Structure formats: C-alpha cells, structure tokens
Amino acid sequence: MPNLNDAKVILEAKKLEAWFGDFHAVKGITVDYREKTINAIIGPSGCGKSTYLRCLNRIHEEIEGARTAGEVLLEGKNIYDKKVDVVDVRRRIGMVFQKPNPFPSMSILDNVVIGLRLQGISKRSTLLETAEVCLRKAALWDEVKDKLNSLGTSLSGGQQQRLCIARALAVNPPVLLMDEPTSALDPIATAKIEELMNEIKKEYTVIIVTHNMQQAARISDFTSFFVYGNMIEHGLSADIFTNPKEKQTEDYISGRFG
C-alpha cells in the first residue's frame, strides 16, 4: 500500500474560522487533504463539523449572518480570494447533503444532468452518456436504467441519496463533500453508499462528516476529531482509532463522552 501521506495535497484549510452571527462555530482549523483519499470528520453533535464542511465549498455564506475568516486552498489557490468566482469553486467542490434532496418535479435523468445542462451542455448523447457513467459510479444504474424518466422523488431514500451523489459527480468535481450522507438511511442503504465511496475514491477526494465512528473507521483514510469548533486531532484513521494521541479523542472513540 503506498504511503497516503505522500499523496499530493489537493485541499487545504488554513486558520479557517466561521461564525453564525456572534456564535463562533469553527475556530481556526488548519489541515490538508490528500488527493484520492477519504477523509472523515467525527465529533459530538453541534461541534461545528457541518459548518466547517460547508465552509469548504462556500455554501456556509448563503446563510444570513454567516461569516468566515482564514483561507481554503484548492490546488494552491485560495477559494475565498476576492477574484475567485464562487460558482467556479462549487463546480470543483461538490456536495452531498444529510437529507436526500433530489430536485422536485424532475426525472431521474434530469436530476443527474441538470448541472451540466445548466452549464450549457445540451447534446443529448453527451448527457445520456454522463448520466450512465455517474449513475454507475453511484451504484444506482442497474436499479434505475429502465425508469430514467420517472420522478427522482419516486425513489426510496437510499436510492435518492445515491441519485444525489450521481448528480454531484456529474459536474465532475475533484473534491466531494458529504455531510452525514447516511444518517437518514437504513443499514443496507448505508452499506451501499459506503461501498460506492470506495469506488469513487479512485477518482475523487472525499471529505465526509459522520456521526458513525464505525463508518469513519471502515471507510476513511484520514480522520479528524472535532470538539466545539476545534480540531483536536487529525491523522491516519488507522492511528486515530487504534492509538489516538489525545486523551479527548480516546475518550470519544471509546464512548466515554459525546
């Protein structure tokens, strides 16, 4: 197995801070993410994991009263730079949300290709091809190939979430953020998503917030442990889960707090 620590850094947070009004949710996070790895963020509820994740593609700023400071470097370039277009940032850093959210009144096919189509790609064969590739990556193709024109919302929760993953992959972002993508799903649907994450890791860098420590241990290469807006520890998941350096981390993963 190649040394994961030698892989190229694709995304870096530098002293990243975030606020909701007066509430300081994320307090100076500095960390880097390697290309084609799965990075888990764990920690107790309300500790700023989701907020931190939402800063990485600048969706945090869509909330009224939200503020950020510090830098996030995507391939060396600060996405918070004034000259950077937020639309470009989000095209390159995709996101899957906690609740499956396929677009209403849109077919499965439309849901997958909407990102491309609204970027101006209208060639039907290209769209169909992308849809198939992305649905396959999301391990949904076999289940929906005969009903691509049914409504996206007609699928089950687990299928909807995989549809959302396919939708995010369709614009081909090198980095994919996942905010507790399986917390609303049953164990079987969760297993399917974990399986497909191992596949998409071959091409994409994944940063995933999860409440499920077993999940983090199973799927991730690196794990960060957050408490109250601070990052207590970051390292190879193998180390974090077997031999944590910090007492707090050890207490949390052994179930003594959180």
Next chain:
Amino acid sequence: MNYRIYRKFKNFMFLVLTLVSALAVLIPLFMIIQFVLVQGASSLSLDFFTQLPKPVGEVGGGMKHAILGTIYIVLLGAAIAIPIGVTCGIYLSEFSKSKLSKTLKMTVDLMSGIPSIVIGIFAYLVVVVPLKSFSAFAGAIALSIIMLPIIIKTSEEILKLVPNHIREAGLALGLPRWKVILFIILKGSVSNLLTGMILAISRAAGETAPLLFTAFGNMYLSYNMNEPMASLPVQIYTYAISPYKDWQRQAWAGAFVLMVLILTMNLFARFILTKIKDKKGI
C-alpha cells in the same frame, strides 16, 4: 342528575348553533347556483353564443361580443399581471432581506384591500383620460391591478414552500443563483404557481366595477384594444337593470355563462396541471 342533563343540553345547543351557522352559509350559495342555473340555463340558446345584441324591442340576439370581450380583456390583463406578479413573488421569496421587500409586502397587502371600483377610477384617470377614450386596454390594466396582489402573494408563498436544502443543492452544483431560481425552484413549482394565476384570473373575470369606467362596453364585436369593448359582467349589469324582459332574461343567461366560463377555466387549468405533472424526461 339535573346538572348532567343541563350540561348535555348546553352541549346540544352549541352543536345546533354551529350547525345553523354552517347551513346559513350554504343556503345562499345553493340559492345562487340554483337561481342562475334555472333562470340562466332556460334562457340559453345557441343564438346567445353566436349572435350580437338585437335592437331594443326585437326579441333574440346574444352576447357573443361580450363573451369574446371578457376573454380578450382578461387574457390581456393576465398577460400584464402574470410576468410582473411572478417576478415580484420571486423577489419577495428569494431576496426578502432588503427593506424594499418589507415595503413591498405591505403595499401588496394594502393593494388586495382596495375596492375594485377605486381601481376602476384609477385606471380611468391614468389610462382613459390621457388617451381620451374608453378602451379594452384600460380595462385590462384595471383587471391586472386586481390580479397582481393575488399573483404576488401566492407566488411568494408557493416559492417559500420549496425547502432551503433544494436551493443549497442547486448552489452546491456550481449553478448561479438565477439559474437555481429559474430552472430548479420555479420549475418545481410550476403547477402550484398556475393555481395562483388561475385564482387571480377567475377573480378578475367576474369584476364589473373596474370595467365600467375603462372598457365601458359596446353592442358590437370589436377586437381593437384602443376602443371600448364589451364584457360579460358589464353586459349582465346593463341588461339586468334594463326594463326589458328579454334583456333581463339574457342577463341570467350571461350570468350562467360567466359562471360556467370561470369553472371551465379552473378545470382546464387542472387538466394542464396533471399534464405537466405527468410530463417527464429530457
């Protein structure tokens, strides 16, 4: 024991009271429907739809010009009110943080409370007087002012029903905000938006007062929007207050047609809605 009977009696009386109120609401409604149906349908004939009014004294004739006029004026009014109203609703729902939107919301609430006759006088002063002529256009303006607050309010509320995580999902795909609003939020709400529009149109189609000072009415067929144009409500009004039996009979027929017209519009819209809902795919 006595107390228990008294308590049950009070309960019963309350039930009777609510029941009577409910019936009191239903009775006039049914009477209207029954009157219009009996009187109107019996006065109806094919001529009513195909003929223009005959001179006073002559029996027969119809309201073809008023039926077409109503459709024409209402559609023209809708064509003015719908784009402005929906866009305004988008502003209120999607960019509602500014001070302007608070003012706008209050204005819309006030607008929906303005008596329709006042709107008619307003359109008279603003359109009819400067152009020196009653016109279908002035009528359409008056009706569009009646439709506007309904369309704005329903659009705003319908768009606000779309959960925020749908907007975020769109933005997270790297789509500009306007595209998210137009092609995801609005597209997902088309059928609901149409319902709001139909509500506004059916409300406006039955208005008489704003048309009295604007479209004014006439006795012949006209498609010129710079000239007076007949409309069903005004025609009904004119015929109903006339002393001639035959005209009064036709007024009933007109009322019946107006009711059916509005009803059909609703049904037709619902039909389109289901079509849209069924339409899927690329």
